[in-house]
Amino acid sequence: xxxxxxxxxxxxxxxxxxxxxxxxxxFEIAGEAANGAEGVEKYREIKPDLVTMDIVMPEKxxxxxxxxxxxxxxxxxxxxxxxxxxxxxxxxxxxxxxxDFVVKPFDEDRIxxxxxxxxxxxxxxxxxxx
Amino acid sequence: xxELKAWMDHKIDGASKKAAKMSSGNLGMxxxxxxxxxxHEVGGLLGGESASVVGVGMSLLCEPPMHxxxxxxxxxxxxxxxxxxxxxxxxxxxxxxxxxxxxxxxLGSTMANALAELFERVVQTSTPQVVADMAGALLSGIIAGxxxxxxxxxxxxxxxxxxxxxxxxxIFLFFGDxxxxxxxxxxxxxxxEAG
Numbered sequence: 393x394x395x396x397x398x399x400x401x402x403x404x405x406x407x408x409x410x411x412x413x414x415x416x417x418x419f420e421i422a423g424e425a426a427n428g429a430e431g432v433e434k435y436r437e438i439k440p441d442l443v444t445m446d447i448v449m450p451e452k453x454x455x456x457x458x459x460x461x462x463x464x465x466x467x468x469x470x471x472x473x474x475x476x477x478x479x480x481x482x483x484x485x486x487x488x489x490x491x492d493f494v495v496k497p498f499d500e501d502r503i504x505x506x507x508x509x510x511x512x513x514x515x516x517x518x519x520x521x522x
Numbered sequence: 523x524x525e526l527k528a529w530m531d532h533k534i535d536g537a538s539k540k541a542a543k544m545s546s547g548n549l550g551m552x553x554x555x556x557x558x559x560x561x562h563e564v565g566g567l568l569g570g571e572s573a574s575v576v577g578v579g580m581s582l583l584c585e586p587p588m589h590x591x592x593x594x595x596x597x598x599x600x601x602x603x604x605x606x607x608x609x610x611x612x613x614x615x616x617x618x619x620x621x622x623x624x625x626x627x628x629l630g631s632t633m634a635n636a637l638a639e640l641f642e643r644v645v646q647t648s649t650p651q652v653v654a655d656m657a658g659a660l661l662s663g664i665i666a667g668x669x670x671x672x673x674x675x676x677x678x679x680x681x682x683x684x685x686x687x688x689x690x691x692x693i694f695l696f697f698g699d700x701x702x703x704x705x706x707x708x709x710x711x712x713x714x715e716a717g
Contacts (some may be wrong), residue, residue, distance in 0.1 A: 497540050
C-alpha cells in the first residue's frame with residue numbers, strides 16, 4: 393500500500409514543491425490544506441501516514457495544528473517546515489513531538505530524507521524499520 | 523552605521539543564497555547601502571506615491587513590533603516570478619502570489635532569525651501578505667498597523683537580480699523607536715565582542 397501524505401502549507405508554490413519531490417518516489421499525496429484548521433480536518437478525514445506542516449499560517453498555525461493532531465494520535469508523524477530557523481522555537485516544536493524539521497528553502501533530497509526518517513525507513517529502502 | 527551595514531551585509535548575503543536556492547540560482551541580492559530615511563520620503567523612493575507597486579510584507583513579532591516590507595515595481599514582480607518558474611512559463615495568479623509570499627517569508631524570516639540571534643530571544647513572524655497598490659496607500663496601511671514607529675525607517679537598499687538583470691526593488695524595515703535605539707548599539711557590541 394502506498395504511503396499517504398497530507399501537505400499543509402498556505403503557499404500553493406510550497407505545496408507543489410513538496411508534491412513534486414515526494415510523488416515520483418511513490419508517496420501518495422492524499423490531501424492538501426492551506427491552513428492549520430483545514431489541516432486538522434483533513435487529517436481526521438484522510439488519516440495519513442505522514443504530514444508535512446508549515447508553521448506560520450493563517451487561521452491556525454502549524455504548532456497549534458500539531459498539538460491537536462498529536463492529541464488525537466500520539467503516534468502521528470509530522471514534519472515541520474519553516475523559514476524561522478531559531479533554536480528555542482525548534483525546541484518548543486520538538487517538545488510537541490515533531491518528527492523532523494526542514495528549513496526553507498530546501499533541496500528535494502532534504503524533504504525526501506525527512507519523510508523517510510519520519511517513517512522509520514532507511515533512505516531509498518521503501519521499507520519501515522522494525 | 524558602519525557596523526550596521528556590515529551586519530546587514532552578512533544577513534543579506536545569507537538571504538541571497540536562500541533566494542538563489544529557491545530559484546535554481548536565478549535570483550540574487552547585493553546590499554548597496556543601509557540608511558535611515560524619513561517616513562515622508564518612503565513613498566517617493568519607488569516612482570512616487572501614486573506609482574503602482576507590489577509589496578510583500580510581514581510583521582516580526584517582537585516587542586516593540588517590526589515590519590519587513592519588500593517593494594517592487596510590477597515589472598520586477600514579473601521578473602522575480604519568472605526567475606522561479608522559468609521565463610515564459612504559464613503561471614496562474616495564485617501561484618505567482620504564492621511565489622512572492624514565499625520569497626517574502628524566506629527573506630523576512632532571515633531578518634527575524636538575525637534579530638533573534640542578536641537579542642537572544644525568539645522573534646516570530648506573521649503570515650506574509652502580498653499587496654498590489656499605489657505606493658502611498660500601501661505604506662499608509664502598514665504605518666497605521668504599526669502604531670508608534672517614530673519618524674524614520676531603516677532602508678536597506680538591495681540590488682536584486684533576476685536571471686542576471688537588475689530588478690527595481692527595495693527592502694524596508696519599520697521599527698519602533700525603542701528597538702531602533704537598541705539595534706545599533708547591540709550590533710556595535712556584538713562586533714566589538716567578536717574583535
